[in-house]
Amino acid sequence: MGQQMTSGTMSLRGVAKYYRNPNGERMAALSPLDLDIAASEFVCLVGPSGCGKTTLINLLAGFDQPSCGSITIDGKPVTKPDSERIMIFQDYGLYPWKSALGNVMFALEAKGVAKSEAKATALHHLEIVGLKDSAERYPHQLSGGMKQRVAIARALAASPQVLFMDEPFAALDAFTRLRLQDELLRIWQEQQPTVVFVTHDLDEAIYLGSKVILMAPYPGRLRKIVDIQLPRPCDRTDSVFAAYRRELFREFQLVHEEAMDYAI
Amino acid sequence: MNIGFQKIFSHLVPTVGLLGFISLWQFAAGFYPPVQLPGPLDVLRALRELMTDGVLFSHISISLYRFFSAYLLAVSIAIPLGLFLGSYITARRAMDPLLQVLRPISPIAWFPLAVLWFGIGNAPAIFIIFLSAFFPMLLATIDAVRQIPAIYLKVAANFGAGKMMVFLRVVIPAAFPGIMVGLHIAVGTAWIHLVAGEMLGAQSGLGYLIVDARNFLRTDWILAGMLVVGLLGLAIYRAMRQLEDLLKRRWGGV
């Protein structure tokens, strides 16, 4: 993936995001937080809906600006999206008028890569996600899992230092989800991008993340950060896995209960 | 019901409906002189009469010429303008009051001005048809651009696509299905106004044929002209739909 040693290091200082609710009151989607993410780290953001996961990842990706505080990546402030940092969405964001190949080529042509070279590179990335044979198919001819693979191939084709993923597997069936988790881990190990991965599934977070950040809503905030020391890929039935699961689950339940209380 | 029977039945119903209407027409025509209401057979005879000396075909070809030139003119102005107004909110806001006022004015109301400006001949009719196609196309194109899912543009921005690339490779294809809808609607409105435009001032074409037949009290020719207008309109509409289906299939889920 050709990145330098320290690339994809993120630093957040006093970052918050406020919205006005319909009554004109200021609501904190994200209350001020500090956070550091090291290069090539795999960070999972997990928490109940409304806790600010999407808000946070959109700020990191430069799609939105914080109300206060600063976000820097490799020392440079984040002001707009960048092809060094690619977002992968739950609903794929593929162009329906382009084939799988055309969608992946888009990433390269946007960088000014010549068509023939873009095609070869795109095919290579489709091969990485196991879709070389479906290169000519259009998104509506692909299953959800295949669509997300195309989106991953498209992201990889841009050789990003950072991958942002907002609940990328949430719409997929359980079996496909497990397979894509393994594929993502393999890609992460081979290419070592920094990954920020949003999920509301605790098991998914522990299975993937080298660091799991538990968030809580009302207002959105960081609740607990746990470093996961497990070999990758790990055994989901392993006792260490179960220990992490217990530790996070207790906290997760508390967060959920508080969220429920708040909702009632 | 089995499939075969259902299929026959589904063809049978419209045929019976049509035959029923024609018989009713024939029956009703028995009560009136042909000048007031000619029967279906009279109309067929009139059609053959009009066809023999090539009169009908010259009317048809001039009408088609006006229709297609006006339609293509509308396409070539409405779509670029719609893409522009759809993309730039300030431009859209600036144009909005004008569009809101112009839109409810029937293209026919422009006729006196059209004659003053363009004289007689093809131009006023083409102008009327142009107007009738222009607004549906423009509004559909503006809507199509505005309804492009934000995620398409987000993705393009994320990969660092330039302005030109976003416009040509994302905005236009993403808006395309919506623009097709406008093109489709415009075929209908343009065809309707073709006849109206030709009835008002032209010296040729299907609309003129109908008005002229009235001057000679050739009611059978009037109905023959109307029949041709209906059938041709249907044919053009069908052709457009085929084109639309073809493109939709290519576009998949959208």
Ligand SMILES: Nc1ncnc2c1ncn2[C@@H]1O[C@H](COP(=O)(O)OP(=O)(O)O)[C@@H](O)[C@H]1O
């Ligand atoms: N554009 C917005 N306008 C107003 N409120 C918003 C907006 N985006 C998010 N919020 C609010 O911010 C909070 C966090 O939302 P979000 O980041 O989408 O949470 P999550 O992704 O964890 O489900 C929610 O309460 C949501 O209603």
Ligand SMILES: [Mg+2]
């Ligand atoms: Mg979310």
